[in-house]
Amino acid sequence: xxxxxxxxxxxxxxxxxxxxxxxxxxxxxxxxxxxxxxxxxxxxxxxxxxxxxxxxxxxxxxxxxxxxxxxxxxxxxxxxxxxxxxxxxxxxxxxxxxxxxxxxxxxxxxxxxxxxxxxxxxxxxxxxxxxxxxxxxxxxxxxxxxxxxxxxxxxxxxxxxxxxxxxxxxxxxxxxxxxxxxxxxxxxxxxxxxxxxxxxxxxxxxxxxxxxxxxxxxxxxxxxxxxxxxxxxxxxxxxxxxxxxxxxxxxxxxxxxxx
Amino acid sequence: xxxxxxxxxxxxxxxxxxxxxxxxxxxxxxxxxxxxxxxxxxxxxxxxxxxxxxxxxxxxxxxxxxxxxxxxxxxxxxxxxxxxxxxxxxxxxxxxxxxxxxxxxxxxxxxxxxxxxxxxxxxxxxxxxxxxxxxxxxxxxxxxxxxxxxxxxxxxxxxxxxxxxxxxxxxxxxxxxxxxxxxxxxxxxxxxxxxxxxxxxxxxxxxxxxxxxxxxxx
Amino acid sequence: xxxxxxxxxxxxxxxxxxxxxxxxxxxxxxxxxxxxxxxxxxxxxxxxxxxxxxxxxxxxxxxxxxxxxxxxxxxxxxxxxxxxxxxxxxxxxxxxxxxxxxxxxxxxxxxxxxxxxxxxxxxxxxxxxxxxxxxxxxxxxxxxxxxxxxxxxxxxxxxxxxxxxxxxxxxxxxxxxxxxxxxxxxxxxxxxxxxxxxxxxxxxxxxxxxxxxxxxxx
Numbered sequence: 037x038x039x040x041x042x043x044x045x046x047x048x049x050x051x052x053x054x055x056x057x058x059x060x061x062x063x064x065x066x067x068x069x070x071x072x073x074x075x076x077x078x079x080x081x082x083x084x085x086x087x088x089x090x091x092x093x094x095x096x097x098x099x100x101x102x103x104x105x106x107x108x109x110x111x112x113x114x115x116x117x118x119x120x121x122x123x124x125x126x127x128x129x130x131x132x133x134x135x136x137x138x139x140x141x142x143x144x145x146x147x148x149x150x151x152x153x154x155x156x157x158x159x160x161x162x163x164x165x166x167x168x169x170x171x172x173x174x175x176x177x178x179x180x181x182x183x184x185x186x187x188x189x190x191x192x193x194x195x196x197x198x199x200x201x202x203x204x205x206x207x208x209x210x211x212x213x214x215x216x217x218x219x220x221x222x223x224x225x226x227x228x229x230x231x232x233x234x235x236x237x238x239x240x241x242x243x244x245x246x247x248x249x250x251x252x253x254x255x256x257x258x259x260x261x262x263x264x265x266x267x268x269x270x271x272x273x274x275x276x277x278x279x280x281x282x283x284x285x286x287x288x289x290x291x292x293x294x295x
Numbered sequence: 296x297x298x299x300x301x302x303x304x305x306x307x308x309x310x311x312x313x314x315x316x317x318x319x320x321x322x323x324x325x326x327x328x329x330x331x332x333x334x335x336x337x338x339x340x341x342x343x344x345x346x347x348x349x350x351x352x353x354x355x356x357x358x359x360x361x362x363x364x365x366x367x368x369x370x371x372x373x374x375x376x377x378x379x380x381x382x383x384x385x386x387x388x389x390x391x392x393x394x395x396x397x398x399x400x401x402x403x404x405x406x407x408x409x410x411x412x413x414x415x416x417x418x419x420x421x422x423x424x425x426x427x428x429x430x431x432x433x434x435x436x437x438x439x440x441x442x443x444x445x446x447x448x449x450x451x452x453x454x455x456x457x458x459x460x461x462x463x464x465x466x467x468x469x470x471x472x473x474x475x476x477x478x479x480x481x482x483x484x485x486x487x488x489x490x491x492x493x494x495x496x497x498x499x500x501x502x503x504x505x506x507x508x509x510x511x512x513x
Numbered sequence: 514x515x516x517x518x519x520x521x522x523x524x525x526x527x528x529x530x531x532x533x534x535x536x537x538x539x540x541x542x543x544x545x546x547x548x549x550x551x552x553x554x555x556x557x558x559x560x561x562x563x564x565x566x567x568x569x570x571x572x573x574x575x576x577x578x579x580x581x582x583x584x585x586x587x588x589x590x591x592x593x594x595x596x597x598x599x600x601x602x603x604x605x606x607x608x609x610x611x612x613x614x615x616x617x618x619x620x621x622x623x624x625x626x627x628x629x630x631x632x633x634x635x636x637x638x639x640x641x642x643x644x645x646x647x648x649x650x651x652x653x654x655x656x657x658x659x660x661x662x663x664x665x666x667x668x669x670x671x672x673x674x675x676x677x678x679x680x681x682x683x684x685x686x687x688x689x690x691x692x693x694x695x696x697x698x699x700x701x702x703x704x705x706x707x708x709x710x711x712x713x714x715x716x717x718x719x720x721x722x723x724x725x726x727x728x729x730x731x
Contacts (some may be wrong), residue, residue, distance in 0.1 A: 064393060067417025089380035097655035102509075110418065136485035144484050151415060154478045159399035163390075168458045172539035173372040173380050173382045179323035181336070181592060182599045189649060191608040191616070193677045199610070201691050203634055318576030319594040336597050358536030372537040379534055380541050392592050508614075 066114035069093065071149050081150040086142035087125045090118040120147070220250060220260040225267035233277055239289040242268055242279075307340030310349070317346040324358055327367030327457060374460070394424045398433060402455070402467055406437040406448030411481055425449070433458065448493045525558030528567065535564045537663055545585030611642050616651060620673070624655040624666030643667070651676065 063069040073092050074084050097115040124138030166172050231246055242264060250260040268290050271277045281288045306312070316337050321326055333343035347368055351361040359370050372380065390398075397420060400412050412420050428434045437450035453463060461467065474480050525531070534555050538546055551561035565586060569579040572588075580589050590598070606607040608616070615638055618630050628636050646652045646667075669682055679685065 065416065065418025077593045093474055140485040144482065147482055148415075148417065148484075151478045152417065152477075154476070155396055155399050155403065155415060155602055158403055158467070158469060158473070159395045162399055162402065163395060164461055165459045165468075166377070168371065168460070171374045171377035172460060173377070173537070174325045175322060175370060176325075176541055176543035177587065177589075178325045181323075184599055185602045188603060188605045189608045189612075189645070190605055191613055193679075195608070195613050196617045196620065196677065197686060197691060199613035200621055203618065204691075315576035316576075316594060316597055319597050320576075322577045322588060323590055323598060336600050356533075358533035358538075359540045370540065372541050373533065376534055376537040379538055381554075424535065477604045 066093075066111050067148060067152055069096070069111070070114075070145075071152055074149055079145060081153055084146050084149065086145050087122060089145075090122045090125070093118050094122070211227045216257040218253060218259055220247065220256070220263045222263045222266045223272070225260070225263035226270060229264065229267050229271060230276075233271065233290075233292050236290070236292050237294075239280070241287040242290055243287065245290075307342070308338055310342075310346060312342070313337065313341050313346035314350050314353075316341070318350055321361065321393055322370060324369070327364040327453060329367040329371040332367075347441055362460065363462045365453045365463055369457065371460075379401065390427070390471045391424065393421065394427050397424050398428055398451075398455075401428070401434050401449045402451045402464065403470065403473060404481070405450040407439070407450075408446040408448050410446065412449075414481070482483065525560070526556055528560075528564060531555065531559050531561070531564035532568050534559070534570075535561055536568055539579065539588045542587075545582040545587040547585040550585075552561070608645075609617060609642070611639070612645055615642050616646055616669075616673075619652050619667045620669050620685055623682060624658070624667040625668075626658055626664040626666050628664065630667075 063072065068088060070093055073096070074081065074089055076092070077084055077088065079085075081167075094115055097111060121138060121141050125142060127138075129137050168174060225245075228247060232245060243261070245264050245268075246257070246260045250256045265288065266281055268277065268288070272279045272290075276293060277290045278293050279288065279290045308316070317333060320333055320336060324373060330343045330347070331411075333347075334341060347361070354361050354370070357373070358376055362369055362371050369468050393416075396416060397412055400415050401407055404411065404415070409420055409425070425434075429436075431454075432452055433455040434449045435449040435452050439445040440448050455461075456463065526534070535551060538551055538554060548561045548565065551565075552559060555561060572579050574708055576591055576594055577588050578591050580587055607672075611704070615630055616633055618633050622629065622633065627638060627643065641651075647654075649672075650670055651673040652667045653670050655666040657663040658666055674681065
């Protein structure tokens with residue numbers, strides 16, 4: 037289809053249309069295209085004729101559409117907006133309308149073009165500066181700064197005495213844990229088991245060693261189970277009992293170790 | 296703090312000695328060194344700023360110069376001698392036009408959001424462009440803008456200033472002229488849905504009744 | 514080579530200019546640079562040796578020096594300024610509780626073995642704690658105990674006595690005195706034991722004026 041279309045065109049037309057194809061690819065968006073077009077007006081961007089520009093852009097897009105170029109939506113949005121702007125600029129302003137006038141819209145577009153151009157010029161100036169690593173150079177042999185941290189430890193006589201007092205009065209401390217009603221300590225469990233173990237020659241479920249009244253409240257039960265188990269391990273370590281569990285989740289059993 | 300007191304019992308070294316120290320510190324570093332960092336390494340009571348200003352004069356016109364980069368200082372070869380260093384030149388990846396323009400926009404409009412960059416360029420900014428500039432350490436993420444969505448802003452770095460030989464972002468070429476011409480303003484478009492990226496219709500309404508020159512968004 | 518020929522049509526730059534060039538080359542090169550290499554980079558007709566000798570003089574006594582390395586030249590930090598390449602920070606920290614307790618045990622029970630310290634403290638004493646005290650020179654290794662294994666003993670040092678303002682270890686307050694000072698009755702509530710000392714000393718003050726028996730802290 038396209039081949040046929042081209043056949044009917046003159047060589048000049050074909051060159052022109054191919055240029056357009058290439059150019060659309062090369063432009064970075066509608067504003068870029070407009071800025072490039074504005075250069076053909078060869079005037080200060082502040083004196084640009086936005087109307088001429090709009091006409092030029094619209095004909096460009098119309099032309100490009102004829103060539104079935106797939107244009108980015110951005111270009112079409114801009115085309116629609118410029119068509120609107122063109123009508124605004126051509127029709128006399130309607131005083132009853134509170135919408136912005138064509139001149140205001142045109143002024144803003146001119147501002148956008150001028151601002152983009154200014155940024156392009158600034159970028160070029162910036163890139164042409166004497167740059168580090170190209171025109172100016174930094175030190176190639178550098179020395180690392182070693183960071184050394186010195187920590188001064190201090191302590192005074194009071195710290196020392198307090199420290200010593202803390203050790204010497206440690207036995208007087210009642211551990212906080214004792215103040216909690218539902219805690220059965222390992223020491224308590226050990227004491228209890230030491231008293232009971234002498235009578236146990238057979239494998240007995242460890243649960244039977246839990247103190248009376250500790251099995252109902254779940255909190256108490258948990259604590260007593262843990263401490264009794266820990267105490268059993270301690271006694272096994274001491275060689276006083278033997279401990280076994282036939283399979284996971286099965287009861288843990290203990291018995292007095294035969295001498 | 297206690298050590299400071301202790302150290303201050305010693306006198307600061309004579310200024311000529313301090314100059315030698317600043318010289319040594321600057322020569323040993325590839326990156327700009329702040330006065331604070333210098334003071335931290337020099338004996339207590341040293342005044343690196345005075346020493347620095349002295350040696351800056353001493354090196355003026357020499358093959359290497361002392362330059363200020365933001366709040367820090369560095370030694371750099373004189374720009375006119377770049378031709379001697381052909382072999383040291385590090386080939387930087389060629390920056391795309393989009394990246395160069397984006398960099399300029401960040402430099403001149405900072406702090407600037409991505410949406411604002413897109414508004415100025417009239418086209419979407421690809422992720423890669425921003426990434427490339429971030430990777431070069433020429434731009435960095437600044438504070439979030441206190442507007443709906445709290446978008447991040449971009450600002451240029453000390454590294455950028457160093458690279459382009461600028462003492463501060465205020466020294467960007469043509470900055471005053473651009474500002475005077477109103478070209479650094481973020482001027483909203485009149486009318487709603489006029490151009491992409493302009494969604495703040497309230498501001499636009501206001502703008503219809505005022506001189507746009509005096510109406511920067513921020 | 515062709516450019517060299519071409520360049521020789523021009524006169525060699527003035528020696529001051531050559532000095533600038535040598536300066537820049539030495540500054541920006543990662544390795545020492547030979548005169549031959551300099552000559553290759555500088556305009557034809559330049560005499561890097563003379564330029565080099567001039568700037569060597571110029572830098573003499575400065576913070577950096579031009580030094581010869583084999584047949585090549587480089588800029589290096591002046592030897593006496595090496596200390597600037599270190600950044601020292603001093604921090605004052607309270608000795609850890611474990612260290613204080615260990616130190617106290619050594620002071621009150623010296624000569625004492627590690628096993629004895631552990632017995633008194635009721636917990637293992639880490640190697641680090643002992644090392645720290647040895648390093649601070651507050652304790653030292655005493656004679657070996659004439660018991661099986663001949664363990665080493667620890668004693669406090671002169672330095673320790675100095676630091677704590679004691680004439681001898683016998684001057685340490687005894688248990689009676691500790692009790693009198695309220696220290697032995699100081700019964701910290703669980704969880705507050707590791708609090709900073711000022712807090713503890715408040716508690717002690719309180720304790721001096723009240724019946725310790727009825728004074729559970731919280």
